[in-house]
Amino acid sequence: MNIVLKDVTILHPEQKLNEKTDILIEDGIIKKIGNLTESETKSAEVFSLDKNYCVPGFFDMHVHLREPGREDEETVVTGCNSAAAGGFTGLACMPNTDPAIDSAEIVSSIIQKSKNHLVDVFPIGAVSVARKGESLAPIAELVEAGAVGFSDDGVAVKTAALLRNALEYAGMYNAPIIEHCEEPTLDDGVMNESLTSTQLGLPGIPTVAEDLIVMRDILMAEYTGGRVHIAHISSKNSVELVRQAKAKGIKVTAEVAPHHFTLTDESVKTFDTNYKMNPPLRSKEDVNAMIEGLKDGTIDCIASDHAPHSIEEKEMEFIYAPNGILGLETQLGLAISGLVQKGHLSFEDLVYKLSINPRKILNLPIPKFEVGEIANFTIFNPETIWTVDVSRFKSKSRNSPFNKSLLTGKQTAVINNKLLYIDEKFINLA
Ligand SMILES: [Zn+2]
Numbered sequence: 001m002n003i004v005l006k007d008v009t010i011l012h013p014e015q016k017l018n019e020k021t022d023i024l025i026e027d028g029i030i031k032k033i034g035n036l037t038e039s040e041t042k043s044a045e046v047f048s049l050d051k052n053y054c055v056p057g058f059f060d061m062h063v064h065l066r067e068p069g070r071e072d073e074e075t076v077v078t079g080c081n082s083a084a085a086g087g088f089t090g091l092a093c094m095p096n097t098d099p100a101i102d103s104a105e106i107v108s109s110i111i112q113k114s115k116n117h118l119v120d121v122f123p124i125g126a127v128s129v130a131r132k133g134e135s136l137a138p139i140a141e142l143v144e145a146g147a148v149g150f151s152d153d154g155v156a157v158k159t160a161a162l163l164r165n166a167l168e169y170a171g172m173y174n175a176p177i178i179e180h181c182e183e184p185t186l187d188d189g190v191m192n193e194s195l196t197s198t199q200l201g202l203p204g205i206p207t208v209a210e211d212l213i214v215m216r217d218i219l220m221a222e223y224t225g226g227r228v229h230i231a232h233i234s235s236k237n238s239v240e241l242v243r244q245a246k247a248k249g250i251k252v253t254a255e256v257a258p259h260h261f262t263l264t265d266e267s268v269k270t271f272d273t274n275y276k277m278n279p280p281l282r283s284k285e286d287v288n289a290m291i292e293g294l295k296d297g298t299i300d301c302i303a304s305d306h307a308p309h310s311i312e313e314k315e316m317e318f319i320y321a322p323n324g325i326l327g328l329e330t331q332l333g334l335a336i337s338g339l340v341q342k343g344h345l346s347f348e349d350l351v352y353k354l355s356i357n358p359r360k361i362l363n364l365p366i367p368k369f370e371v372g373e374i375a376n377f378t379i380f381n382p383e384t385i386w387t388v389d390v391s392r393f394k395s396k397s398r399n400s401p402f403n404k405s406l407l408t409g410k411q412t413a414v415i416n417n418k419l420l421y422i423d424e425k426f427i428n429l430a
Pocket residue numbers: 153154155180231232278279
């Protein structure tokens with residue numbers, strides 16, 4: 001099947017491309033980029049995409065797919081559907097499944113389950129066996145099976161000694177250790193420690209719990225020469241620590257989740273458990289530091305920390321409800337509304353944060369806009385105004401604090417692996 005993307009603005013900052021043109025795609029492969037004649041478009045299905053951008057497919061490097069173990073909340077396939085609906089063509093999935101992603105068999109089975117999907121899935125292996133923080137997971141075996149990074153996400157790598165081993169082994173493959181930064185002796189809170197937590201009478205988690213592990217990991221990265229990636233950064237001081245470490249040439253990168261540059265802990269006053277996540281929502285000052293970090297490059301990428309939970313579990317009392325919210329289907333709208341529209345980031349920056357940088361961190365190839373390459377595109381309209389409706393989400397779960405929010409900017413289509421996703425349908429291009 002041939003398709004034509006007509007009058008679309010192709011934007012690929014690495015290739016220095018930013019122009020309005022047409023793209024001809026034959027069987028999922030880029031056949032021509034440039035203005036097309038009528039005879040070239042004759043046998044093709046033509047999509048008029050004026051006002052749309054076509055960029056290298058977005059990639060979310062922090063997703064919880066819940067398979068194996070909690071298929072009632074999400075599966076590899078429903079998570080991939082949710083990613084496509086949110087404008088993503090690739091994702092990395094976190095290993096805190098049940099059992100954890102700590103063996104070659106589990107890595108392979110997850111890759112196998114995503115095989116025929118539009119969305120590429122790259123598992124993150126556990127740092128320690130069963131994420132228990134005791135013995136190192138079989139790093140070489142996991143890399144061999146397809147793991148692209150390592151994390152004990154949910155908790156920080158338990159000890160400095162284990163982290164040192166992990167950095168040294170993963171370092172042999174240039175794979176990052178993706179750290180959930182939270183000092184375990186300061187983690188019994190359910191929200192940010194602040195005036196608000198005192199007013200609400202809820203136990204707080206101070207930002208220093210995050211900063212301590214960020215500091216430890218930076219020092220260990222410097223000592224071992226390994227790579228640390230700070231997951232879901234949320235504290236102002238942590239951003240400053242990463243900034244200084246980068247200036248010193250230490251191999252550290254960082255991601256921020258959309259809720260941490262959008263919401264503050266004031267939201268918890270509603271006691272809505274969709275405002276409960278870990279790290280928790282922080283202060284206005286911290287939110288501003290996230291935006292500054294994104295602007296000056298301290299924070300390399302935006303990642304959702306997509307964390308599906310069942311309705312029954314999220315309906316528990318605030319103190320008992322599990323942490324985490326969905327992210328894949330609101331991420332692009334929140335980034336455009338909160339960052340680009342407000343003048344903090346350009347569209348080029350957005351492509352770096354959502355497509356190019358996460359792939360660089362995980363050593364994955366960047367989709368190219370060249371004849372003969374497989375089309376791996378996200379097409380989005382930055383002017384589409386839409387209301388979030390969780391009942392229409394492709395995820396199996398519904399836990400989003402952004403339900404009914406009005407956002408600007410939405411994906412129009414995604415293309416990858418010879419599949420097109422448009423108007424909520426997958427179309428085979430081959
Ligand atoms: Zn985490």
